[in-house]
Amino acid sequence: MSPKTKEQNEEIRQKTAAAIKEAALELFGKFGYHSTSISQISKAAGVSKGLMYSYFDSKQDLLYNIMLEAMEEGEHLLNGALASSEDPYEQLVQIVEMSIKWVTENLHHWKLLTSLAFQMDVLKGFEELMQEKQGNAMVQAVSLFERLGVEEPLEEAMVFGAMLDGMMLQYMQMEENYPLEKMKQHILKKIKPKQQS
Numbered sequence: 001m002s003p004k005t006k007e008q009n010e011e012i013r014q015k016t017a018a019a020i021k022e023a024a025l026e027l028f029g030k031f032g033y034h035s036t037s038i039s040q041i042s043k044a045a046g047v048s049k050g051l052m053y054s055y056f057d058s059k060q061d062l063l064y065n066i067m068l069e070a071m072e073e074g075e076h077l078l079n080g081a082l083a084s085s086e087d088p089y090e091q092l093v094q095i096v097e098m099s100i101k102w103v104t105e106n107l108h109h110w111k112l113l114t115s116l117a118f119q120m121d122v123l124k125g126f127e128e129l130m131q132e133k134q135g136n137a138m139v140q141a142v143s144l145f146e147r148l149g150v151e152e153p154l155e156e157a158m159v160f161g162a163m164l165d166g167m168m169l170q171y172m173q174m175e176e177n178y179p180l181e182k183m184k185q186h187i188l189k190k191i192k193p194k195q196q197s
Contacts, residue, residue, distance in 0.1 A: 019045045020052060024045075028112065064125075141161065167184070
């Protein structure tokens with residue numbers, strides 16, 4: 001058997017890190033962050049505790065990586081929507097479409113991530129990073145509503161975010177019983193500029 005190439009080793013490393021993160025997220029969502037041990041995570045991921053520490057320094061570091069990855073996925077989604085068109089309304093449409101696709105295709109994952117946000121003290125230490133990422137997204141959203149010519153772009157951007165978050169939370173709770181397409185159309189109608197209506 002020939003030795004593995006550098007690329008093969010890196011692929012194995014990435015798969016192992018992903019398995020650890022997914023196992024941790026599953027356990028954090030099921031038992032709570034504070035009640036989940038490193039031993040439980042390593043067992044669920046199918047790796048030794050020692051090997052797990054070669055990937056993540058601590059449970060806090062593991063959580064940080066999970067949250068950072070989710071925020072980076074969000075940034076990637078936003079950048080993709082902004083690159084899809086020059087028209088601000090079409091960019092907002094893409095944000096809605098991509099958000100729905102993102103959550104519906106990874107529903108279990110997003111339910112677990114959302115459950116973390118409601119666990120007391122879990123996100124301590126992440127506030128600064130989260131505020132920075134959310135602030136950047138808000139600046140982009142406000143810019144889109146400014147370009148649409150609305151009177152209160154900050155408020156419109158905040159309402160847009162609240163509608164999108166609310167729709168996704170309700171979908172997570174109700175799944176196929178939630179009228180997702182109907183609510184998507186309702187949001188798009190609400191944000192459509194008057195001259196385009």
